[in-house]
Amino acid sequence: MSQTVATTRGEELVELKLVKLHFLAAIIYLGLAMLGGLLMAFQLVSWNGLNGIELLAPGRWRMVHTNGVAYGFLANAFLGALYWVVPRLTLHRVYSRALSWFIFWAWQAIVILTVLGIVVGPSLQAADWVQELAKRWNLPMSLGAQGLEWGETPFWIDPVALLGLFLVAVNFMAPVLKNKGPLYVTLWYFLAAFVWTFLTYAMGNLLSEYYLTGTSSGAVTGLFIHDLVGLFVTPLGWGLMYYFVPIILKKPIWSHGLSLVGFWGLAFFYPLTGIHHFLYTPIPMFLQYGAVISTIAVEFVVTTVIINFLATVWGEGRRVYTNLPIRWFYTGMLFYFLTCLQCALQVTLTFQKLIHFTDWVVGHAHLVMFGVFSLWLFGVMTYLFPVLLGRPWYSRRLAEWHFWLSAAGVFVMAGDLILAGVFQGYWWASLQPWDVSITGSHPFWVLRIFAGLAMFGGFLCFVWNLYKTWCEPAPAQATAPAAA
Amino acid sequence: MFETKGGVLFIAGLGFFALAFLSNAVVPVLMYKDLPEQPVEELVNSRIMYQFEDLARRYPEQFKKYVGDPTEENCAKLMRLGRQIYIGEGCWHCHSQFIRPVSNESKRWGPVADSSEYQNALQRPVMFGTRRVGPDLSREGGRHANDWHAVHFFNPPVVSPDSPMPAYPWFFDGSPDKPNLRGLAIITYVQWLGSWLKEYPYYEQWEDINRED
Numbered sequence A: 001m002s003q004t005v006a007t008t009r010g011e012e013l014v015e016l017k018l019v020k021l022h023f024l025a026a027i028i029y030l031g032l033a034m035l036g037g038l039l040m041a042f043q044l045v046s047w048n049g050l051n052g053i054e055l056l057a058p059g060r061w062r063m064v065h066t067n068g069v070a071y072g073f074l075a076n077a078f079l080g081a082l083y084w085v086v087p088r089l090t091l092h093r094v095y096s097r098a099l100s101w102f103i104f105w106a107w108q109a110i111v112i113l114t115v116l117g118i119v120v121g122p123s124l125q126a127a128d129w130v131q132e133l134a135k136r137w138n139l140p141m142s143l144g145a146q147g148l149e150w151g152e153t154p155f156w157i158d159p160v161a162l163l164g165l166f167l168v169a170v171n172f173m174a175p176v177l178k179n180k181g182p183l184y185v186t187l188w189y190f191l192a193a194f195v196w197t198f199l200t201y202a203m204g205n206l207l208s209e210y211y212l213t214g215t216s217s218g219a220v221t222g223l224f225i226h227d228l229v230g231l232f233v234t235p236l237g238w239g240l241m242y243y244f245v246p247i248i249l250k251k252p253i254w255s256h257g258l259s260l261v262g263f264w265g266l267a268f269f270y271p272l273t274g275i276h277h278f279l280y281t282p283i284p285m286f287l288q289y290g291a292v293i294s295t296i297a298v299e300f301v302v303t304t305v306i307i308n309f310l311a312t313v314w315g316e317g318r319r320v321y322t323n324l325p326i327r328w329f330y331t332g333m334l335f336y337f338l339t340c341l342q343c344a345l346q347v348t349l350t351f352q353k354l355i356h357f358t359d360w361v362v363g364h365a366h367l368v369m370f371g372v373f374s375l376w377l378f379g380v381m382t383y384l385f386p387v388l389l390g391r392p393w394y395s396r397r398l399a400e401w402h403f404w405l406s407a408a409g410v411f412v413m414a415g416d417l418i419l420a421g422v423f424q425g426y427w428w429a430s431l432q433p434w435d436v437s438i439t440g441s442h443p444f445w446v447l448r449i450f451a452g453l454a455m456f457g458g459f460l461c462f463v464w465n466l467y468k469t470w471c472e473p474a475p476a477q478a479t480a481p482a483a484a
Numbered sequence B: 001m002f003e004t005k006g007g008v009l010f011i012a013g014l015g016f017f018a019l020a021f022l023s024n025a026v027v028p029v030l031m032y033k034d035l036p037e038q039p040v041e042e043l044v045n046s047r048i049m050y051q052f053e054d055l056a057r058r059y060p061e062q063f064k065k066y067v068g069d070p071t072e073e074n075c076a077k078l079m080r081l082g083r084q085i086y087i088g089e090g091c092w093h094c095h096s097q098f099i100r101p102v103s104n105e106s107k108r109w110g111p112v113a114d115s116s117e118y119q120n121a122l123q124r125p126v127m128f129g130t131r132r133v134g135p136d137l138s139r140e141g142g143r144h145a146n147d148w149h150a151v152h153f154f155n156p157p158v159v160s161p162d163s164p165m166p167a168y169p170w171f172f173d174g175s176p177d178k179p180n181l182r183g184l185a186i187i188t189y190v191q192w193l194g195s196w197l198k199e200y201p202y203y204e205q206w207e208d209i210n211r212e213d
């Protein structure tokens, strides 16, 4: 099969509308999630004029923030990208068109119900009929969020979400499995991620909610939090990088051997790190040491991956500046390296004493979730929307603003919070009254708001640019999408 | 093997996941298998009953209307509901429930956390928490009186100036002296935290209610 045939077929294999719709859904939820984050940020500096309105309770919206980002934004954006990448790499369609559409609507229903459940659920918790139901079915859970960080999806949605994840796996694994011979790097990551995401979700939501108590449930929750980052978001993200970077640069990845080290190192060490979220808990100490050591091993693996990508772009450094998607990708990788460096420090018990429970960790969370994965997905969207819509971006300037506001915003936010964390750690350890750590954090929290507003502003530039691009009258006859 | 479907699916996808699950989840589960999960009813102790009866005396009308009598059964019921609210309102994203053996935490709050404290139905899943905007709550019971909590939940800055903790007026029927079912439940839950310890409350005098009767 010649190369040209493969590309024309690629166009037919992809369901473009699904890619667009998943991206749109992702953008809408990201906006909502960012507003939730802003609400909490304003609450922390006591500037929240909406304080005391039940359905806008900052505590609930903080969970909408994290879950909206995970299941609304990241999951939708990944799905959209997968519909583009998987058929092109395997030269096979996804399992079923009808199933794809079903998954799209089912996933939106899951996210919307999750948001509703988290926001409205607690209001109904004390109602008679809920108590009645809880008694009849012997339910200890709350109608709203469940007590699993990053898995607050109400318990009554879990089975549907699991079914959804299973169908996603079927839909995308079918074309991959039809492929003959060795797989390309991207597909290793994707294939493993489909299995891992389903297993992780099932483990966290079922075991710790129904069967495990106390310390052992702590171990499983730690495993869940980390596997969600490491076995769902990370492999999908890197899989996309291994696909888009060589395509845009029009040259292969520098070293196949390093790709192998990166994948297998991640697969082996990453799942072993979960307990590092609960160091100094009553979880047995030898398990905590094990998690610390595996975490440090992950950093070495990550370094090999970064070296591989830097070597790939070597000699074409200018394109990191001139080509927007490449710039998004490599900025994300820079942040990835910083995050992992930070992680290697913070996972040691010496640092844990000081920074656990502080804003340091929140800084870390934003650096990795926004600084890395969101930046990559923005890059993918920046690259794909012109192809999907068959016309260039309405405004390069707006696209630049989107980039600089997002990258600078998250850099400032993370630096600010990490520093705040060190201060908080010392105030607590020196037994100052609690108020000292609150009033002392105030300036940091104010700066965080401005950084957050910058990120949100970048997001608005993106939305506006997309709107104008979408609504512009299609250029006459220019139907063949010009690859960037 | 390293680039084939089978290798990726079975070794990385299933194998490594299973390995991590065995070492990080099954091992602790087996270690604690002889510590059974205590049901909520068994967690009701004389300290929390003291607070519960205090609630009934302080807010007689509200208590009668929403709870009935201050029995142990009702106390267990409110502890359960209180924990559901604690989760639903996201209190656990601002408050932790474990004391670490480092950073002077035991000086600030009390004894270091121990596994046996968490082996009960109100810690499934466990409420260790990962962030402290506010202080740890695992030794909170008895630190403040019920009416302090009521006012604090109604509007935190009233008793704790500069507090960034959100207000929860929906735990009340309009004013802080009228807690509703959710208000009574969350106060009961918070007062239960740490009530199982020898020193309760850690730094204040506590008198057994039965001594007066």
Ligand code: HEM
Binding pocket: A034, A035, A037, A038, A040, A041, A062, A065, A066, A069, A359, A361, A362, A365, A366, A369, A370, A374, A448, A449, A451, A452, A453, A455, A456, B093, B130, B131, B133
């Ligand atoms: C408008 C921009 C944003 C603002 C103002 C913001 C603000 C916040 C705030 C106030 C918290 C709670 C921190 C605490 O408990 O002290 C939080 C947590 C979090 N945010 Fe954001 N956020 C923003 C954007 C994002 C984005 C885009 C992502 C991911 C793509 C994200 C991921 C997270 C995560 C994972 C946490 C949980 C951190 C933890 O528990 O350690 N945030 N954010």
